Amino acid sequence: VEEWEDKELPTQHFNSESNKIQSHCEHCNAENKHNELVTPRLLSRGQFLLKVDGEGTYQCTETGLIFEVNRKVDIKYCVLSWSKYSDLIVKPWAVGGPLFDVKCDPLCLTSIQFPHSLCLGHQDANMTFKVFHVKSTGASLEYTVDHSATHVKWRVSSLSPVGPVIQSEETVFHHGAVILYKAIDHNPSLSFRVYVATNNESFIKDISKSVKHSSKKFMKIDKPPVCQKLLQNGKKYRLISEPEAEITPEEIEFVDGSLLKLKSYIEVYLEQPVEFKLLLVEMDSEEIVWKAKLRECDWVQQNRNQNISKSCTSGNRRRKRSSSLPDEMVYDKRMKQIDSSDGVKTKTLLTDTQLFNLAEKLGKEWLKIAIANLKLNISEIDAIREKEDNVTISKFKMLKKWQEKEQSNATAQNLCNCLKNVDSVEVQDVLRGKQKIILVIYLGSSCVFVNSKSVL
16 A cells, blocks of 8 residues: 655645545436535545544545444545456455555544445345455455445445455446547547546556556546446446447446456547547447547647646746736746757647637638748648648648648647738737747646736
């Protein structure tokens, strides 16, 4: 188990770091309404700290854990991965919910109720829950006090990694979630990873870690993740795209992958950046299990927000020093700093997001700019216009064509030089930073945002 760190993070990190996905189907009515809901402090590395003032039963709003305490106590806890203990979970037992590491004085805790990811429906009598408990002497399966439609109650003996497991004589139904990630690269095409998972925080956290440590860069796409139909082990599902996309594999057989170190996913590839729908369909019944519509703004705007968030964090000191300078002076000063560097920043190639931001700001003069300034052929422009009705996308493809022809010279500095003398108010506004676009592109990792009055 990783060492605890007591560094507290801002409240807004709950949204980005917590893997909680709420869902209760018609069979699983929300219970435990008599418990006091409490929001923990978020420490570093996904760890939570809950401070309770006295005896009572408290439910964590972030993880769903329910603690029954007999006195004032501080409780630290975090979500762990089941894959580390995969050799210790053997049939007929299976994972029933998230695995937690809980730390506090065990004498202060009477019981813990763990959230589970199963739909009990009408099979309650044929299911047996136990709690997987890792001790210094080894792992054991301990008896539970009770279980409900949403939780498994366990009387605390000692504290260490603990989580619910289940044994069932019948088919197990899982609450499911579909998690989307988009590859970030310089290609106009779209590539996504689609993960079909149980609604289990340990599983979802493992997916996040797997994507983070991938050789490619990804961004999470925020779409409603909860499946509208329960998932079953052994059932086959098919992912469908409208319009048609390259989907690999075309169908999957669902298994709860909580214990697997490598998490399987479906790859979705579209050659052009267009709006499209994704549907997960159960093959036997042809019923839709999950669906979402993905629009260009889902990844363009979100990627832009991530860049702004990073720049706001890293550029606070720089902005304070420059806040009293006019835009032109700041612009010139930054350009000189970049020009006098070792060339690494000026050689940074433009990303698709940066080109799209600029494309949105180009006006009716974009055809003239393409030919006179970016030196594109009329045949290349006609080919773009024939294939694309959306003007903004056409502008974007025009900039991409310039980038392809320039190759390693397709830098922010080179683009600025090409557009510097354009006789267009809109383009000049962009160049002067009034639209907060070209300066961000030009400065690359410096990411200083300038408007017509001040540096933000």
